[in-house]
Every structure is written in C-alpha cells, then in structure tokens.
Amino acid sequence: MVRCMRCGVRFSVTASAGSWDNYRGEVDGSGPLNEAGTLRARGVVAYQDSNTFKKAYEHQRQLPATSC
Numbered sequence: 001m002v003r004c005m006r007c008g009v010r011f012s013v014t015a016s017a018g019s020w021d022n023y024r025g026e027v028d029g030s031g032p033l034n035e036a037g038t039l040r041a042r043g044v045v046a047y048q049d050s051n052t053f054k055k056a057y058e059h060q061r062q063l064p065a066t067s068c
Contacts, residue, residue, distance in 0.1 A: 008032050008040075021058075022050035033068070041068050 009031035016024045030042035046063040 008037055018050075020051045020053065022048075024048040024050075039068065041066065 009029070011029045012027075014024075014026040014028075016022075024046065025048075026044065026046040028042075028044045030040060033039040033041050044063070044065045046061075048059065048061045051058045
C-alpha cells in the first residue's frame, strides 16, 4: 500500500496464486476529488483466473467498481 499523507491519496496492488492454477490480482485506489477533501472517490479492479479438479471447467472473473 502506498499512501500520500499530504494529498490523501491511497493506492494498493495485490496479487495471489494458489492450487489448481488459481491466480488473482487487485488494484485499489482512492483520493480526494476537491482540494478541501470533502468529496472523495475510490476505484477497485480485480481479475481472477482459476481451474478446478473437474475437466474442461475454469473460472475467469472481472470486477470493476467505483464509488464516491
């Protein structure tokens, strides 16, 4: 996680891997939209790709999300 105390911006990147070729990555960021910091926004993007013990079955998921 990276945080800028002076400007109030936060940013993090996460990656993970597991059994059955399970891979996931996330990017999360937030910060003020105005100089007073009274209005803030946050954005999250995640992607997951995984297989299972079943033949010819796999998951691919995307998650985009924003908020104010």
